[in-house]
Amino acid sequence: MTGKVYPWHQFTWSKLQGARTDGRLPHALLFSGDEGCGHETLMQSLVKSFLCLMPVDDAEGQACGTCRSCQVFESGAHPDYKMIAAPADKQVISVDQIRGLNHFLELSRSYSPSRVVLIHEAGRMNINAANSLLKSLEEPSADTHILLFSSRASTLLPTIRSRCQQIRLPLPSSEQALAWLHAQSLTQDAELLLNLAGGKPMQALALDSGELIAARKLWQQQLLAVINRDKSIAEVGSEWAKQSKEQLLDWQLNTLHHALRYSLAGAVVPEEPETLALYEAASGRNVWALYDELLEMKGLATHPLNNQLFAENMLSLWLKS
Numbered sequence: 082m083t084g085k086v087y088p089w090h091q092f093t094w095s096k097l098q099g100a101r102t103d104g105r106l107p108h109a110l111l112f113s114g115d116e117g118c119g120h121e122t123l124m125q126s127l128v129k130s131f132l133c134l135m136p137v138d139d140a141e142g143q144a145c146g147t148c149r150s151c152q153v154f155e156s157g158a159h160p161d162y163k164m165i166a167a168p169a170d171k172q173v174i175s176v177d178q179i180r181g182l183n184h185f186l187e188l189s190r191s192y193s194p195s196r197v198v199l200i201h202e203a204g205r206m207n208i209n210a211a212n213s214l215l216k217s218l219e220e221p222s223a224d225t226h227i228l229l230f231s232s233r234a235s236t237l238l239p240t241i242r243s244r245c246q247q248i249r250l251p252l253p254s255s256e257q258a259l260a261w262l263h264a265q266s267l268t269q270d271a272e273l274l275l276n277l278a279g280g281k282p283m284q285a286l287a288l289d290s291g292e293l294i295a296a297r298k299l300w301q302q303q304l305l306a307v308i309n310r311d312k313s314i315a316e317v318g319s320e321w322a323k324q325s326k327e328q329l330l331d332w333q334l335n336t337l338h339h340a341l342r343y344s345l346a347g348a349v350v351p352e353e354p355e356t357l358a359l360y361e362a363a364s365g366r367n368v369w370a371l372y373d374e375l376l377e378m379k380g381l382a383t384h385p386l387n388n389q390l391f392a393e394n395m396l397s398l399w400l401k402s
């Protein structure tokens with residue numbers, strides 16, 4: 082069984098699947114909701130469910146994940162599915178894209194009981210594109226699901242809106258959002274992040290990882306400064322002493338793990354210069370010994386030790402091995 086349904090989408094999911102079972106699901110559905118709430122995941126799960134040959138009754142119509150159609154979908158080239166979105170460099174869905182879609186809807190089906198179309202951020206259709214879509218919305222071919230998603234549905238032409246069943250996707254409750262965030266191994270306080278993100282859990286997570294990426298980059302620069310003897314162990318140690326020991330160790334172990342793979346032929350060269358420099362630095366060292374010693378330190382990381390001393394011990398391992 083595949084397809085994820087977040088708790089805050091469960092009500093919508095059940096309603097839609099109920100309508101589908103009863104044969105009263107409209108062919109065109111216009112979903113609207115804020116960005117950063119995982120609505121794309123709901124869309125994706127619906128698409129999979131509509132394409133599946135054996136949706137699982139016990140799981141409210143979720144895609145089985147094993148039938149021929151599900152397998153073809155996973156390959157990324159399902160002939161009965163078409164996704165339309167604005168090209169990243171244009172920000173507009175063009176009339177040509179919608180014409181291609183209209184043509185697709187005239188084709189016969191291959192694998193699935195239905196033909197499924199998803200128009201992501203439908204508000205980005207220009208006026209010609211929107212007008213071109215009207216015909217398909219007015220005279221739908223049989224067994225067709227047209228799903229539109231827009232984070233700004235009010236910008237859509239009224240003629241488009243009136244031809245779709247409109248479904249407003251809710252923000253999660255703060256309990257639901259916090260429960261989800263707590264399962265994401267955050268580096269910062271979940272409640273604080275959720276507040277900053279205006280109650281949108283995926284946006285809260287992005288905020289956290291954005292900070293995390295910056296922190297990791299700084300960590301790399303500090304370690305390189307010690308390796309290259311630009312800074313002393315005590316100097317960087319006092320910075321590291323303020324941070325989570327586990328996090329610092331995870332980063333180092335992860336770097337060594339990837340440095341080992343990098344040293345093998347055919348490995349992908351990392352994009353960030355700091356990462357590459359650390360791989361190169363590691364390859365001139367006894368990586369296994371360093372890895373083992375850091376792993377041993379990880380076993381001690383939860384003990385109440387002197388942070389400065391612990392940080393300096395970690396750094397000195399890089400100089401001696």
Ligand SMILES: [Zn+2]
Pocket residue numbers: 132133134135136144145146147148149150151
């Ligand atoms: Zn299936």
